[in-house]
Amino acid sequence: MKKIKKNITIHDIARELKLDSSTISRALSDSPRVGIKTKERVLSKAKELGYRRNQMASNLRTNKTMTIGVVVPYISRHFFSEAIDGIEQTVADKDYRVIISQSHDDYKLEKKILDGLFMNRVDGLLISASMETPDSSHLSIFKDNRIPVVLFDRYFENGGLSKVIFEDKQGANDLTQHMINQGCKKIFHLAGSIDSQIYQQRYQGYREALKKNDLEFKESFVKPSSLTAEDAVEIIKEILKDKKNLPDALVCGNDISALAIMKYLDEHTEIRVPGDICIGGFSNEPASDLIKPGLTTVDQHPFMIGKTAAEMLLDFINNKEKAFRSSNTVEIKSSLIVRGSTLKKKKKIIKKNNIK
Amino acid sequence: MKKIKKNITIHDIARELKLDSSTISRALSDSPRVGIKTKERVLSKAKELGYRRNQMASNLRTNKTMTIGVVVPYISRHFFSEAIDGIEQTVADKDYRVIISQSHDDYKLEKKILDGLFMNRVDGLLISASMETPDSSHLSIFKDNRIPVVLFDRYFENGGLSKVIFEDKQGANDLTQHMINQGCKKIFHLAGSIDSQIYQQRYQGYREALKKNDLEFKESFVKPSSLTAEDAVEIIKEILKDKKNLPDALVCGNDISALAIMKYLDEHTEIRVPGDICIGGFSNEPASDLIKPGLTTVDQHPFMIGKTAAEMLLDFINNKEKAFRSSNTVEIKSSLIVRGSTLKKKKKIIKKNNIK
DNA sequence: AAAAACTATACAATCGATTGTATTTTTTAT
DNA sequence: ATAAAAAATACAATCGATTGTATAGTTTTT
Known part of the structure; x- marks a missing residue:
């Protein structure tokens, strides 16, 4: 009978194969520093044990989460759910995940949400500001820590942030x-x-x-x-x-x-x-x-707004200088x-x- | 001029106050093991430096993420966006976050998503299965690792999973x-x-x-x-x-x-x-x-379906025996x-x- | 005043994966 | 066959927070 051990780590694999955990890590990420034969042994053992990388440990080490924060006033509004659809599809394609929160057009709640998203160290933020939001001051923590932000639909004049808006x-x-x-x-x-x-x-x-x-x-x-x-x-x-x-x-x-x-x-x-x-x-x-x-x-074209904003954000995440050197505004055409x-x-x- | 150092950690606070990082950690979580005066110093210094807890490090240590995975076929469908609204509001109340993904009614994609959510070690999973999904076999990894799952709306007979469905x-x-x-x-x-x-x-x-x-x-x-x-x-x-x-x-x-x-x-x-x-x-x-x-x-009543499913899941997360001892089915009344x-x-x- | 009890804080291990450096093993060159 | 080069793997530190244990300092008890 196959017993599936809980929460298998690279150390478990290392022990079984009498290898070092660093070799396992490299084998799993297909590093050229590991021999092809060893790679095969590791991969097969990983499968056998049902290994799944612990993303949190990886995140902590690499300082990357592959997660995008999305904040909208109301998820269920047609415009926003379409925009989220565009966002989700775009980033999922690149193996990013989205954490979605709703501000209910409440500035205080929005601030709390942003705090939480920052603590989760999202790699980027897409936000359609609440009605009450007076300015971008609550976004400064993202700027200070060089986490790219793209506004969409709702925005504010000051702040010099990049945005995707509708004409x-x-x-x-x-x-x-x-x-x-x-x-x-x-x-x-x-x-x-x-x-x-x-x-x-x-x-x-x-x-x-x-x-x-x-x-x-x-x-x-x-x-x-x-x-x-x-x-x-x-x-x-x-x-x-x-x-x-x-x-x-x-x-x-x-x-x-x-x-x-x-x-x-x-x-x-x-x-x-x-x-x-x-x-x-x-x-x-x-x-x-x-x-x-x-x-x-x-x-x-809410889907297109979401998609465009997500593409811009991904671009910023991969080219951080771009994100903070200047600001970019894309206006989606009305029809x-x-x-x-x-x-x-x-x-x-x-x-x-x-x-x- | 105040310089905001990037990514302040408890060690930065510890150094400044000539205390140990463990004391900082305890002070920030209001542990009784730290003196009240020290707590005040820590809190004020944390504020001064703009400290925000690194959730990933915390997650890794505590093996908890305060994150719920949500999988639906299409976010932008009225039914699902309303259900997600109910889910988000319910879990946000308890300081949980939601990672939302869409399966586009594609079984393969759904499997990939579940894999990703597991790697992110979500604390629980809410899923409305894709049309193509034949059974719950792809959910076994959650069961094996004692991560509670609640199905909603779409489900399957086998699997003995808890669910919130519509009559x-x-x-x-x-x-x-x-x-x-x-x-x-x-x-x-x-x-x-x-x-x-x-x-x-x-x-x-x-x-x-x-x-x-x-x-x-x-x-x-x-x-x-x-x-x-x-x-x-x-x-x-x-x-x-x-x-x-x-x-x-x-x-x-x-x-x-x-x-x-x-x-x-x-x-x-x-x-x-x-x-x-x-x-x-x-x-x-x-x-x-x-x-x-x-x-x-x-x-x-999609909002109610989402809300009910989220409540059930939170209950399971806090009472794991419940989640795996039996299965629970709630049927939301039609009108x-x-x-x-x-x-x-x-x-x-x-x-x-x-x-x- | 010495022992006991308690407070406040420091030390150190740990969560799981990554990565720079060091070492061992194998291959190639002379 | 031996030195040099290359390949494969091991060692060890690290990411930031948490937490069990140890220690220094203080108060209470007798």
Whole structure:
């Protein structure tokens, strides 16, 4: 009967073969300093005993963990789970592992998580900062210890950190322009937190499009929101109260809020989309393609964002000078997915305006 | 100017305070063997130097990693990302971290991942097996080394492992019964892989409901499918070809396929849901509540499944005898969410049949 | 005041793998 | 055949924290 001894180490193999543990270590890592015959004996004995390298011991000695820390606000949000998918696939390919944590948009928790990840001596960090995070000061420990960090999606201006972001401004601009092309004149904006760069950018893009087309704008067109389904419903109710000032289009900060509003309008009002109001969002949630009419949205390519960020990080890990000599920003291109929710002029394909 | 030395260790603190590193270690873990004054000096010096414990060294010595391995087929699927959310929150509360990997339903990759997780000496493992996984043989290394394992959602009969599963059979039964109550007579089933316990169970639940109600059943009512949106469309096309044998209800193995079919019917046929055909699915995808009519679905409570599995695992980690003395199976209750896609008798609330 | 009991701290081994240096063995060259 | 070169393996230190044992210093007991 084969007995499987627990937690076999290289010393166990060494003892059985009457060799030194250093030879075993070298044999297992295929070092040229070990004879081919010995290598074979070691490999076969390792298999026989069910040896598995203790990664922690190895990590301690080599000061490398083959582990990447990933911090996001919420794992289960479509955008983040797609981004994590991209990250995981990219790094797993190179035999890295990911430790994933969620900050729940809580700065204190985020700090605690970063501390833990540092103690685990991750080889690199990918983080999409919480809404509350004011700056990158809590990342300094990574910088001080030359552990590469790449931000993705959410970021901050200061800090000079490398990042992979989405061209939010352009996306919002395109979306708004598209609505204008459809003949919309009074376009409201459901805006996310002003503390967040990304929602700021979306707001800017919206503003610029209005300006470029000489369309009316008032501060009251902008409705700050948490962009949850519930909050969106509250806001549309509010908007509808002022019957003299109804918008004919609504640029929502995300799909979740846009979808909630469409559902509300359909179930509780006579207002029709896109006939009475055009609606657009961000993120291309799966539902956006399933409802009727489909929701026009700015696709953020979250998988690609995750993949790109992971590739950049791996590059930094392998070329540390790069990581700390300068900072790198990659902007992932947006693409506007036009669906029924903004198609007043139906079926006709509208080309981009060439107004200078 | 304060210089932050890289990678401060307890030895650095010891040197500065002219103490032994063992005293530092004990002071930092608040051992009663260190005087209170010394503790204070150590703590303040640690802070001053920016000391962070090297978890790897600690892990190696204590043979504990405070890390849980999580393996799922696809991170970005709604069900799994919700389950991971539940897992992460539960274990993070107890200061555990999660290493998350995806098997892409590939058995070979799954084996490789498990090997890696074992080498990292995770304290426990949560796994939702890949479709291809035939048995638990690749988990034996965890058993042999007394590392607790809890399966969730996907599982296998043999192996005697603890698991948290969903009552798929009951869910399918309830869904089918509900359709029958609505007056449906010819109910088809879009079935998932027969290799998977969960789809087997759903099929069984469907069958039992038909039998209990003495409804017609033929093998041809069951359509095997990969349950992707694309495949579902192919299958509904196929079904519609046989005009003499159209179903008046369709129990789909998941929401994704149900949603795809509803969209197809709406866009390409005259068939109306629920008027001509009732449709139901599994998982309560976010879109199911947003489309019109809403999709009736069996809610699987993925967050709760993840949370429960994580709690069970933590319990096993802290009580190892429990983990290996017996096996434990928790079945998470299903709940049927009735929406428009199955409501022929509109608005009337239908109570469960009491037919014995 | 000496012995006993207790505190606080130091010493040293250990976890398992890696790696620079030293030594032994084998091969090649003369 | 012997020296030199090369190959294979052994020795020993190390990564940083933990922990059992030993020792120095202090307080209590009688």
